[in-house]
Amino acid sequence: MEKISDINRSQSTSLFEKAKTYFPGGVNSPVRAFKAVDGVPLFIKKGDGCQIWDEDGNRFIDFCCSWGPLILGHNHPKVYSRIVEALQNGASFGAPTRLENELAELILKHNPFIEKIRFVSSGTEAVMSALRLARGYTGRNKIIKFEGCYHGHSDSLLVKAGSGLVTLGASSSAGVPESFAQETLVLPLNDVEALERCIAEHPEQIACAIIEPIPANNGLLLQELDFLKTLRELCTKNGILLFFDEVISGFRVAFAGAAEFYGIKPDLVTYGKIIGGGLPVGAYGASKEIMSCVSPDGPVYQAGTLSGNPVAMAAGIAQLSECAQQGFYQNLESKTKAFIAPINAHAKQKGYNFEIVQIGSIFWLNFDGKKTIRKSDEINPDMNMFRKLHSVLLNRGIYMGPSGYEVGFVSSVHTPEILERAAKTICDSLDEVYA
Ligand SMILES: *Cc1c(COP(=O)(O)O)cnc(C)c1O
Numbered sequence: 001m002e003k004i005s006d007i008n009r010s011q012s013t014s015l016f017e018k019a020k021t022y023f024p025g026g027v028n029s030p031v032r033a034f035k036a037v038d039g040v041p042l043f044i045k046k047g048d049g050c051q052i053w054d055e056d057g058n059r060f061i062d063f064c065c066s067w068g069p070l071i072l073g074h075n076h077p078k079v080y081s082r083i084v085e086a087l088q089n090g091a092s093f094g095a096p097t098r099l100e101n102e103l104a105e106l107i108l109k110h111n112p113f114i115e116k117i118r119f120v121s122s123g124t125e126a127v128m129s130a131l132r133l134a135r136g137y138t139g140r141n142k143i144i145k146f147e148g149c150y151h152g153h154s155d156s157l158l159v160k161a162g163s164g165l166v167t168l169g170a171s172s173s174a175g176v177p178e179s180f181a182q183e184t185l186v187l188p189l190n191d192v193e194a195l196e197r198c199i200a201e202h203p204e205q206i207a208c209a210i211i212e213p214i215p216a217n218n219g220l221l222l223q224e225l226d227f228l229k230t231l232r233e234l235c236t237k238n239g240i241l242l243f244f245d246e247v248i249s250g251f252r253v254a255f256a257g258a259a260e261f262y263g264i265k266p267d268l269v270t271y272g273k274i275i276g277g278g279l280p281v282g283a284y285g286a287s288k289e290i291m292s293c294v295s296p297d298g299p300v301y302q303a304g305t306l307s308g309n310p311v312a313m314a315a316g317i318a319q320l321s322e323c324a325q326q327g328f329y330q331n332l333e334s335k336t337k338a339f340i341a342p343i344n345a346h347a348k349q350k351g352y353n354f355e356i357v358q359i360g361s362i363f364w365l366n367f368d369g370k371k372t373i374r375k376s377d378e379i380n381p382d383m384n385m386f387r388k389l390h391s392v393l394l395n396r397g398i399y400m401g402p403s404g405y406e407v408g409f410v411s412s413v414h415t416p417e418i419l420e421r422a423a424k425t426i427c428d429s430l431d432e433v434y435a
Pocket of ligand 1: 122123124125127150151152153212217245246247248272273282
């Protein structure tokens, strides 16, 4: 097997040196620092379709897609023109615009699970606000969170999972008071017994159970449908709101997210990523009754200077209009399956302990491929093989997110031809890594 030489990173290297003097770790979001993989982070200059170019002129097929938002790829002409059109009228007013109605109408029309929505500016903000709403609506303080699920960086949710049964939260970030963390009950995923016990031990204290119905921030921990159904039943029986954090899965596996994909109705939902067409948008939604608690209708305060920003709304409208087309998700899913099948077949035939886990257009490189992984502690923490594969892939023109715990995404503009080429490259790269 011919070894491909390392890509030139001289521009990225000098930009990163500069950046380190400005930002902690040289970045504005930690995973971007390439700490879990080799070399300095690539500074990206532009993207078009399913490709990106770095500052050194290297070109890559992009499977990171800005960590999920770009379901139509980079610089999609319809998104681009709606952004420009909106921008011509000004960037922000801090007053209502027609565009907010338009995006809300588009979402609610295709989503049977929520009746009202509120736009914010990030996934973190959506979750933080919806959590306050859950507590305000129920008058309860405790929440259930599942080990390995990421819900943004608000205080109550930065709580580390303990293994075993119910662990009283110990914060996993400095700066989160122990007293906050103690309101968060952390449970293992896919474990009905632990869930039943936790609920029994905290009668009428739990406001909500928050879960990524498709946990995709710590590997891809696909849950058994029965677990999710039981979670729904137990929540209903005990007056606990079921909170689906669909910041990744929303508009990704189906227009109305995992709720639609699995046919399970949550009480509270959050969106982010895809909803803003690449611009910063998040949202939370619920029934009219629950949403009536939100200010100014109700006592749960939540506000935002740039919430419902017209340029961001325009991008969301353009992107979600494409997603709402008949057959959009079936097409994306079948393309993704056709991309992954030959890679998994190759790994199996060669006897590599590797398998790509997939749902919809989300995939995860699992280097413990013989094992079905549903809980975060089942993941092998040795990411050495991922690290090697990541740099081989970069050298061969494929960009994956720089962490073995992160998932990859296929967009509507990854053509079958490009995916076939990428699959071949990934097979060659596996051969190089396993050689
Ligand atoms: C990305 C993500 C968040 C955080 O969203 P930000 O926009 O990064 O703040 C929250 N929950 C889930 C499930 C996510 O995937």
